Amino acid sequence: MKNVGEAQEAPSGAPQDELATGERSTRNRVARSILDHGPSTVAELAGRLGLTQAAVRRHLDALVADDVVAPREQRVYGARTRGRPAKAFALTDCGRDAFDQSYDKLAADALRWIQRTYGGDAAVIAFARARLAEQATAYREAVESVDPDRRTEALAKALSKDGYAATARSAPVGEQLCQHHCPVAHVAEQFPQLCEVETEIFSQLLGTHVQRLATIAHGDGVCTTFIPKAPQPPPSPKAPRAASAKGAPDGAPTISQTTHNASASTAGRNPA
Missing domain, CATH: 3.30.1380 (Muramoyl-pentapeptide Carboxypeptidase; domain 2)
Structure with missing residues (x-):
C-alpha cells in the first residue's frame, strides 16, 4: 500500500486541488508532531506518522522553505557514536504562530x-x-x-x-x-x-x-x-486689466467702462 505522505503521480482524473490539499494536510501533521514532541529527526517523524523517511524529508524541505521549521544539530547526551549526529527539526517563531495562540x-x-x-x-x-x-x-x-x-x-x-x-x-x-x-x-x-x-x-x-x-x-x-480632499485656497484677487477697444488709443475708455460711467453718473436721477 502506498503511503499518503509519499510523492505520487496524480491518478488519472484526480483533481490537482485534492492532491494539493492532501499534501498540505500531511505537511501540517509533520509540523504538529514537532509541536507536540519537540525537535525531531526525520526517523522519529517517520516512525510517529507512518511515513517513509523520503516523504518526511520532502515535507520538511517545504516547511523549511516556508520558515515554519528549521534544522539544527541534535544534542547528544553520553558517549558519541561514529558519524555526524542526525539533524533535528524544530519550529521557528513563525511556525509557532501558525498554531492556535491565546x-x-x-x-x-x-x-x-x-x-x-x-x-x-x-x-x-x-x-x-x-x-x-x-x-x-x-x-x-x-x-x-x-x-x-x-x-x-x-x-x-x-x-x-x-x-x-x-x-x-x-x-x-x-x-x-x-x-x-x-x-x-x-x-x-x-x-x-x-x-x-x-x-x-x-x-x-x-x-x-x-x-x-x-x-x-x-x-x-x-x-x-x-x-x-483638502479645500483649495481661493486665488489671490488680481485687478483685471481692461482690454482697449479695437482702434481706441491706449488709455481711452473702453465700451464697458463708458457704460459703467454713464450708469454711475445717472444713478439717483429721474430720467428726463
Missing part, C-alpha cells in the same frame, strides 16, 4: 482588568493612545516627508510595514485609506476604543477630519477610512 485572550483580559480597575472606558482610551504613540512617531515621519497630496499613500505604506496591509485609493471628493488586515481585530471587537483612537491618530497625522466607514472588528471585510 494572545488575543490575554490582551482582552488585560484590557478588561484596566477598564475595571483604572476608570472604565477612559482608562482603555488612555492605554490605546499610549500604545499608538510610538507607532505614530514613525507614521508622522513618513507622512511629513512627502507632499500633502501623497500623505494618505505614505500613511498606507507605513501601516503596511506594521502588518495592516493598507492601501490608498481615490474616492469622490477625497481618498479612502483601506486596511485589509487588522492584527488586533479580535480584541477590538470587544474594545472598539482601539478603533476610535486609531481614527483619532489618523486625523492628527493627516491634519484633517477623517471618517471611519467600516472596520474588520465590526464584521466588515476591510477597515475603511474616508479622508476628504
Whole structure:
C-alpha cells in the first residue's frame, strides 16, 4: 500500500486541488508532531506518522522553505557514536504562530482588568493612545516627508510595514485609506476604543477630519477610512486689466467702462 505522505503521480482524473490539499494536510501533521514532541529527526517523524523517511524529508524541505521549521544539530547526551549526529527539526517563531495562540485572550483580559480597575472606558482610551504613540512617531515621519497630496499613500505604506496591509485609493471628493488586515481585530471587537483612537491618530497625522466607514472588528471585510480632499485656497484677487477697444488709443475708455460711467453718473436721477 502506498503511503499518503509519499510523492505520487496524480491518478488519472484526480483533481490537482485534492492532491494539493492532501499534501498540505500531511505537511501540517509533520509540523504538529514537532509541536507536540519537540525537535525531531526525520526517523522519529517517520516512525510517529507512518511515513517513509523520503516523504518526511520532502515535507520538511517545504516547511523549511516556508520558515515554519528549521534544522539544527541534535544534542547528544553520553558517549558519541561514529558519524555526524542526525539533524533535528524544530519550529521557528513563525511556525509557532501558525498554531492556535491565546494572545488575543490575554490582551482582552488585560484590557478588561484596566477598564475595571483604572476608570472604565477612559482608562482603555488612555492605554490605546499610549500604545499608538510610538507607532505614530514613525507614521508622522513618513507622512511629513512627502507632499500633502501623497500623505494618505505614505500613511498606507507605513501601516503596511506594521502588518495592516493598507492601501490608498481615490474616492469622490477625497481618498479612502483601506486596511485589509487588522492584527488586533479580535480584541477590538470587544474594545472598539482601539478603533476610535486609531481614527483619532489618523486625523492628527493627516491634519484633517477623517471618517471611519467600516472596520474588520465590526464584521466588515476591510477597515475603511474616508479622508476628504483638502479645500483649495481661493486665488489671490488680481485687478483685471481692461482690454482697449479695437482702434481706441491706449488709455481711452473702453465700451464697458463708458457704460459703467454713464450708469454711475445717472444713478439717483429721474430720467428726463
